[in-house]
Amino acid sequence: xxxxSAFAIAREAARHHQGWERAWRSPExxxxxxxxxxxxxxxxxxxxxxxxxxxxxTNIAVLEKGWxxxxxxxxxxxxxxxxxLQDPSAAIYEKxxxxxxxxxxxxxYNIMFSPRGVMMxxxxxxxxxxxxxxxxxxxxxxxxxxxxxxxxxxxxxxxxEIGGPRYPVLGxxxxxxxxxxxHDAVAWGYARACSDMGxxxxxxxxxxxxxxxxxxxxxxxxxxxxxDCDKLGIVVAGNSGVLADMxxxxxxxxxVARQALVSEPIKPCMDVVVMANTVHGYMSQSDKGEMxxxxxxxxxxxxTQRGSFHxxxxxxxxxxxxxxxxxxxxxxxxxxxxxxxxGDRSPILSKTPLEGCFINGGWGTGGFKAxxxxxxxxxxxxxxxxxxxxxxxxxxxxxxxxFIDESVAAGVxx
Amino acid sequence: MLILTCPCCGVTGEETEFHAGGQAHLQRxxxxxxxxxxxxxxxxxxxxxxxxxxxWRHANGCGKWFHAARCTLTLEVxxxxxxxxxxxxxxxxDAIAKRRPGWTEGGK
Numbered sequence: 403x404x405x406x407s408a409f410a411i412a413r414e415a416a417r418h419h420q421g422w423e424r425a426w427r428s429p430e431x432x433x434x435x436x437x438x439x440x441x442x443x444x445x446x447x448x449x450x451x452x453x454x455x456x457x458x459x460t461n462i463a464v465l466e467k468g469w470x471x472x473x474x475x476x477x478x479x480x481x482x483x484x485x486x487l488q489d490p491s492a493a494i495y496e497k498x499x500x501x502x503x504x505x506x507x508x509x510x511y512n513i514m515f516s517p518r519g520v521m522m523x524x525x526x527x528x529x530x531x532x533x534x535x536x537x538x539x540x541x542x543x544x545x546x547x548x549x550x551x552x553x554x555x556x557x558x559x560x561x562x563e564i565g566g567p568r569y570p571v572l573g574x575x576x577x578x579x580x581x582x583x584x585h586d587a588v589a590w591g592y593a594r595a596c597s598d599m600g601x602x603x604x605x606x607x608x609x610x611x612x613x614x615x616x617x618x619x620x621x622x623x624x625x626x627x628x629x630d631c632d633k634l635g636i637v638v639a640g641n642s643g644v645l646a647d648m649x650x651x652x653x654x655x656x657x658v659a660r661q662a663l664v665s666e667p668i669k670p671c672m673d674v675v676v677m678a679n680t681v682h683g684y685m686s687q688s689d690k691g692e693m694x695x696x697x698x699x700x701x702x703x704x705x706t707q708r709g710s711f712h713x714x715x716x717x718x719x720x721x722x723x724x725x726x727x728x729x730x731x732x733x734x735x736x737x738x739x740x741x742x743x744x745g746d747r748s749p750i751l752s753k754t755p756l757e758g759c760f761i762n763g764g765w766g767t768g769g770f771k772a773x774x775x776x777x778x779x780x781x782x783x784x785x786x787x788x789x790x791x792x793x794x795x796x797x798x799x800x801x802x803x804x805f806i807d808e809s810v811a812a813g814v815x816x
Numbered sequence: 817m818l819i820l821t822c823p824c825c826g827v828t829g830e831e832t833e834f835h836a837g838g839q840a841h842l843q844r845x846x847x848x849x850x851x852x853x854x855x856x857x858x859x860x861x862x863x864x865x866x867x868x869x870x871x872w873r874h875a876n877g878c879g880k881w882f883h884a885a886r887c888t889l890t891l892e893v894x895x896x897x898x899x900x901x902x903x904x905x906x907x908x909x910d911a912i913a914k915r916r917p918g919w920t921e922g923g924k
Contacts, residue, residue, distance in 0.1 A: 652860040652861070700836075702886075705888045710831060712830075
């Protein structure tokens, strides 16, 4: 792999940009791999990357039914934060956030991580108490957050109307090291680094069956033929239930559609991410100037990657009260992603009833921010059979009643 | 937008009039059941990419619970029926079979 650098740009500029390589190979699948990862989204590619980087395992195939990063990785609002209440969530999300800080250097690929700060508005007395509690918990967990008053909110984000008649801004939970990143670049950067280590990324290759012998996984049947493996990682977000069905077990998951939308580009007007959970909406401004808006999920099971229209209306209606200046903005695009939501709204990183088969899913509406930490923990789990970061997220927690009651993936903005 | 007809009051409305209540026909495990069975009752869900039997409540209407058979991939509704039953009625199964030839309950 030729490294990207200022020197490389100068070199290519001098020869009409004829020397840029393909970022990753597109090989045909081999008959057998040590490890197969199903799903070449951020989480799947990060899992493969850390299996190679941290554990020296590179005889790996990452299978993708569409194109890499074409699912939720390319369909989110790119927010990165780790201000969670419960210890296991704070640990894995903070690991992810800290990995994001140096990810561009690690991957030699500019993921445009922008630690511009994330604020979660408190608009009710209940939220003030909740976020103060979170700020104290974060202090104990080593996550840098603070609870700030309404005047500080106004200083950080002048376009907010803090005296709104119905939901005035009473304060905010402020994480200055949170922010955003370029979501496609995260997938592309991991894919390029994986390919460089010899990991095969096979796109347009849909898994149609999972083969097992006794209780042990043997391989998968795909639209590009049968491939054997010793270990199988299912990292397919909204389609986790479909793959689990192939593997012969059920999951405590339901898939719903989550929507986002962007406005026409406007001049820079906000340089922080603002989330307003009471009214279900959040917003940031992209580098192109579009206002990126996210909202709630559908209440019903949904695989349409579209979502219900009334959620857009609810989200925009709520945000207009907090940001009156956006009321005349035109919206350019809207899209939906399929998110898999668990019973306790926290993810699953776990062994499964099928030996050699591991699952990473249930990230619900909060998956993008977790990509590096999720990949790190999943790789350790698959390589060693256990991972401290993943320990609390096992499937057995539902039977044992050890929920991680976080609303990590709740059907609300977060 | 998803449009449903409430079998209790007969009103047809958009989804904003209704509230989704998750998978239908869950069998509660009785006293003495295994932990696995009770866990499955509480948490394990079918979550199909296709035909789904589910509970709905006519929240901004008559307030009654009912069942619906719906495709999660196309949002097509095959039929709605009373909540006072433990399995889908034959006419709903027939309607599904007509629109989804080869479909069998459980997707197997």
